[in-house]
Structure formats: C-alpha cells, structure tokens
Amino acid sequence: MGDIHGNKNEDIFFKSSVEEVLDDFSVLTKESHRRDWECNLRKVLRRIGYDSYLVSLGSSTTSDPFNRIMTNYPSEWLRRYKEENFIKVDPILRHCRQHFVPLFWGRARRRARGKSTEFWKARERYGLLQGVSIPLRCSEMDGSLNVSRYINPVHEFDDDPNGPLSKLFMLTPFILEGLQKHLSKPGELQCSLTxxxxxxxxxxxxxxxxxxxxxxxxxxxxxxxxxxxxxxxxxxxxxxxxxxxxxxxxxxxxx
CATH class of the missing domain: 1.10.10.10 (Winged helix-like DNA-binding domain superfamily/Winged helix DNA-binding domain)
Structure with a gap:
C-alpha cells in the first residue's frame, strides 16, 4: 500500500513539475517585441542549463545559414566561420538540412574526418564544445536550434526526464512558434544601420x-x-x- 501511495505522490510531483515548466515556456508563444522575446528565450535557456545558443529559421531556398538568426555566439567565431568559408564543410548545417533527428556535437566530433575535424576543433576554441543541434521545419522554412552548455565531457547528456536535454526537447515547439512570429516576418531582420x-x-x-x-x-x-x-x-x-x-x-x- 505504501508503494502505491509513493508512486502516486511521484506522479503528482512530476505532473506539477511538467506543468510549471510548460507555463515557463509559454512566454515564448506570446506576442512581444523581438528584443523582449529573445531576452525571454535567453532566460529560459539559462534556467534549463544552456548558456550559448543560435536559432535560425529562414527560406529553404537560401544557401546562407545566417539568413535569419538570433544568437549570442562569440562574434570572433562568426567572423572566422565566414573568413574560412566553413559553410562548405559545416556538418551541423548539412545534418539539419537533411534530417529531423538531433545532432549531438560530441558524437559528431568523434566521427569527423578530414575538413570536418578542423571545423570542430575551431569551434572548441570559442567555447562551443558540448551541445546539440535540433533541426527546425515550418512550411517553406527550415533552420535549427543550437545550444551548448558546460558539462563533463565523459557524460555528454543524461536521460533524466527532468534533465536539461529533456526540457530542451519540450521547449523546441515553443521556440518554433515564437520564431514564426519574429524571424519569419518579411523585413523583420532587414534593418538599415547608419x-x-x-x-x-x-x-x-x-x-x-x-x-x-x-x-x-x-x-x-x-x-x-x-x-x-x-x-x-x-x-x-x-x-x-x-x-x-x-x-x-x-x-x-x-x-
């Protein structure tokens, strides 16, 4: 009898935890200024354990991975990416255009050969060591959600249902809905600087x-x-x- 009550209590706690998490994520589905939306995105990602991020969603016909993005990646890495034309060997970009399943950086890094190895080594110098990239699809647009966090390289990600990775997968549809409102608007990012x-x-x-x-x-x-x-x-x-x-x-x- 004690075990039954114990399981019920655990179920109640898990349900409450999930509901709280989903309520937290729902802020990303509400109408807001783009700057406020990204500020909320940054806070949510940090709360579940991720510091660096790059999210993109744009026309599937463009060859530019930076067509429409939001990111706090180091500008030095973005500059080097362009200068060394890493777009030609970027395994993350290739994976997210061809697949729906996530790409775990650590595993991809270990399987890399040739030019791809140089790509992964270069990223690591800018703190982009352990993370995951999730392909995004919506109508005629595609892109990706890329996040990284500092973790023990021996244990890249755990399978805890309440862990950072599980919460990230729960968060993805909320991000996608928000991106449709902020990155897919014509001219939203086409600003003119003086x-x-x-x-x-x-x-x-x-x-x-x-x-x-x-x-x-x-x-x-x-x-x-x-x-x-x-x-x-x-x-x-x-x-x-x-x-x-x-x-x-x-x-x-x-x-």
Missing part, C-alpha cells in the same frame, strides 16, 4: 572600448553609447556583444 552605427559596431567588434572609439571617431562617449543603443535596438539585441554578432552574421558589417 554609417556611424556600423562604424561603432565594427570598432566594438575588434575590441575597442567606448573611450577608445570616442577618440578614434572624434566624438563623446555619450554619442558612442547612443549609436550602439540605436544599432542594438534595430538588430533586436540585448547587449553590445550580441549586436556585433548579429550585424556580422547578417553581413551588415565586416571585421
């Missing part, structure tokens, strides 16, 4: 401080911050670093 906004983002991307940029461009630090804030707002970014990464990925600036 010359000065592009300049401050480029200088910020190569590591210049606000003070250094004010001296280089001959204006006040307040003016520099003003242009960075405007550029961040247009790009839907919540930080200077992300504004640089997004502008770089979309081809709005080059470093």
């Amino acid at each position: 010359v000065r906004e592009s300049e401050v983002l480029r200088w910020s991307g190569v590591g210049k401080t606000t003070w250094e940029m004010s001296r280089i461009l001959g204006c006040s630090e307040r003016t520099i911050n003003f242009h960075i804030a405007n550029a961040s707002r247009k790009l839907g970014s919540f930080s200077r670093r992300q504004a640089v990464s997004t502008a770089l990925a979309q081809g709005l600036i080059s470093l």
Whole structure:
C-alpha cells in the first residue's frame, strides 16, 4: 500500500513539475517585441542549463545559414566561420538540412574526418564544445536550434526526464512558434544601420572600448553609447556583444 501511495505522490510531483515548466515556456508563444522575446528565450535557456545558443529559421531556398538568426555566439567565431568559408564543410548545417533527428556535437566530433575535424576543433576554441543541434521545419522554412552548455565531457547528456536535454526537447515547439512570429516576418531582420552605427559596431567588434572609439571617431562617449543603443535596438539585441554578432552574421558589417 505504501508503494502505491509513493508512486502516486511521484506522479503528482512530476505532473506539477511538467506543468510549471510548460507555463515557463509559454512566454515564448506570446506576442512581444523581438528584443523582449529573445531576452525571454535567453532566460529560459539559462534556467534549463544552456548558456550559448543560435536559432535560425529562414527560406529553404537560401544557401546562407545566417539568413535569419538570433544568437549570442562569440562574434570572433562568426567572423572566422565566414573568413574560412566553413559553410562548405559545416556538418551541423548539412545534418539539419537533411534530417529531423538531433545532432549531438560530441558524437559528431568523434566521427569527423578530414575538413570536418578542423571545423570542430575551431569551434572548441570559442567555447562551443558540448551541445546539440535540433533541426527546425515550418512550411517553406527550415533552420535549427543550437545550444551548448558546460558539462563533463565523459557524460555528454543524461536521460533524466527532468534533465536539461529533456526540457530542451519540450521547449523546441515553443521556440518554433515564437520564431514564426519574429524571424519569419518579411523585413523583420532587414534593418538599415547608419554609417556611424556600423562604424561603432565594427570598432566594438575588434575590441575597442567606448573611450577608445570616442577618440578614434572624434566624438563623446555619450554619442558612442547612443549609436550602439540605436544599432542594438534595430538588430533586436540585448547587449553590445550580441549586436556585433548579429550585424556580422547578417553581413551588415565586416571585421
């Protein structure tokens, strides 16, 4: 009798936990400004254990993986990806275009050969070591959800039903619904930066401080911050670093 009650209590706890998680995720399905939506996405991902992310959803006819993205990946990695033309050997991009099942980075890294090995080694230098990429499909659009977190490399992911990986799979449809509202809108990401906004983002991307940029461009630090804030707002970014990464990925600036 005690075992029966124990199982019931566990079921009640699990149900309550799932409902709480789903309520937390539902914020991503509500109408909001793109910048607020991504801020919520970042918070949700961090709460379930993921720090770095790149989500994309765009026309399946384009060859540009950065067609429509939201990311906080290091701008240095995005720049190197373009400079070394990793798009030609990117196993993540290839996998997500051809399959529906997730790609676990650690396993893919161990199976890599030739140029793909260089791709995985390069990513690891920027902290993109252990993670997973989930293909996304919606109407005529495709893309992927890519996340990474710091974990013991011996145990990439566990099978705990309440663990980070299980919650990530639960989260995916909520992200997909939100992406349809924010990344699939015509012109949503096709913003226009002014010359000065592009300049401050480029200088910020190569590591210049606000003070250094004010001296280089001959204006006040307040003016520099003003242009960075405007550029961040247009790009839907919540930080200077992300504004640089997004502008770089979309081809709005080059470093």
